[in-house]
Amino acid sequence: MDETVTEELDLPPAPGAEQYHSLALANSVVTLPGGRVVDLLATPAETNRWMTERGLAPVDAGMQEMCAAQLHVLREHLRSLFASHVAGLPARPTALTAVNDALTKVPTAPLLRWDERNGPYRATPHPTGEIVDHALASLAADAADLLAGPDAVRLTACGSAPCNRYLLRHGRRHWCSTRCGDRARAARAYARRAHPDEA
DSSP: OOEEEOOOOOSOOOTTTTTOHHHHHHTTEEEOGGGEEEETTSSHHHHHHHHHHTTSSOTTOOOOHHHHHHHHHHHHHHHHHHHHHHHTOOOOHHHHHHHHHHHHSSOOSOEEEEETTTEEEEEOOOOGGGHHHHHHHHHHHHHHHHHHSGGGGGEEEOSSTTOOOEEEOOTTOOOSSHHHHHHHHHHHHHHHHHOGGGO
16 A cells, blocks of 8 residues: 655656646655655645745745645646646546636736836736635646647656656656666666566
8 A cells, every 4th residue: 555655855856847837746746666655745834835946835825734735636637637648548627627727717917007106017916815826827827838838749757667757758768867767777677687588
């Protein structure tokens, strides 16, 4: 049985995760060898830290359990969409609906404001109570850009079991990290030694 733990993950970001925050969100729960599952968003404080590191929330946003739960739900829908894309299968309607709901929940156009001293300017309303909604909309837009954009052909799943992270493929690389690549190569070498007649 998989055991979910909360801890710092000693893995570099998967290729593309620094460019696409939605990819980082999908990879914020990682299955490690031995069935361990590390969830980088396991608590509201960890969720707040993850969002702050990506400019999606201020340090003092004070995430609550409900906020973390909303991010977990979007994460599962993004993982579903990424899995469908990688497998060449139709997307689950519930996953599409969840992403579209997040996209349309907040206004995306900056409103016209007027400052007495400096005159007109545009700003997107961002009340503290809507931080999570704005973060979800930003992550959903990021995922939509990834899936509908030119990088979509590079989206793949890590080829080293049991790793469940997604990445943007560079050349022939199908691993999210050197560690996963080494594990996959070691498994192939072991299989060749164990079954030399099949090589």
